Amino acid sequence: MTKYTAEYMLAQVKDNIDSTDPTLEALKLYPIPELKRDLSNYDRWERVLDFHLQYYGLDVLVECMKVEYLDGPGRDDFSTTDNWHRWQRHCLHAYSIIYSQAAKVIEEGCLANDWAPISHCPHDLFEAIRDYRQGVHNFN
Known part of the structure; x- marks a missing residue:
C-alpha cells in the first residue's frame, strides 16, 4: 500500500510544464465543461x-492529501521550505x-449551504x- 506522504505527493506534480510545452495542446483539445447548476x-x-x-500530476495531491494528514500536510511535513x-x-x-x-x-x-473553502x-x-451532489440531488 502506498504511503501518501507530503513528499511523495509533491513528487507526483509536474513542475516543468510551461507555455512552450507542445503537449499543452491536449488541454485545449479536451476543455473542462462548465458544471451545470x-x-x-x-x-x-x-x-x-x-x-x-x-x-499536471495534481490528481494524487487532490485525492490523497487527507489520507495521511487529516488537516493536510503542514510545513513540518516537508524536507525544505521550498518544497x-x-x-x-x-x-x-x-x-x-x-x-x-x-x-x-x-x-x-x-456556499449557500454554509460551506466556505477558507x-x-x-x-x-x-x-x-x-x-453537494450527493445531498442535494441524491445521485449515486
Whole structure:
C-alpha cells in the first residue's frame, strides 16, 4: 500500500510544464465543461477535470492529501521550505482548476449551504462538490 506522504505527493506534480510545452495542446483539445447548476453534466465534468489534474500530476495531491494528514500536510511535513512553498502553489493551482468550471455551482450551491473553502484546499473543494451532489440531488 502506498504511503501518501507530503513528499511523495509533491513528487507526483509536474513542475516543468510551461507555455512552450507542445503537449499543452491536449488541454485545449479536451476543455473542462462548465458544471451545470442542475449537475446534469457532472460525470463528464469530473472525467475531464480528472484528465486535467492528471496532466499536471495534481490528481494524487487532490485525492490523497487527507489520507495521511487529516488537516493536510503542514510545513513540518516537508524536507525544505521550498518544497512547502511548491506544495502551496500546487494546491492553489489544483483549486483553481476545480473552481474554474464549477464556480456557479460552488457559489450558489455549496456556499449557500454554509460551506466556505477558507483554506483554498483543493481536496475540500472537490469533496464539497461531491457532497453537494450527493445531498442535494441524491445521485449515486
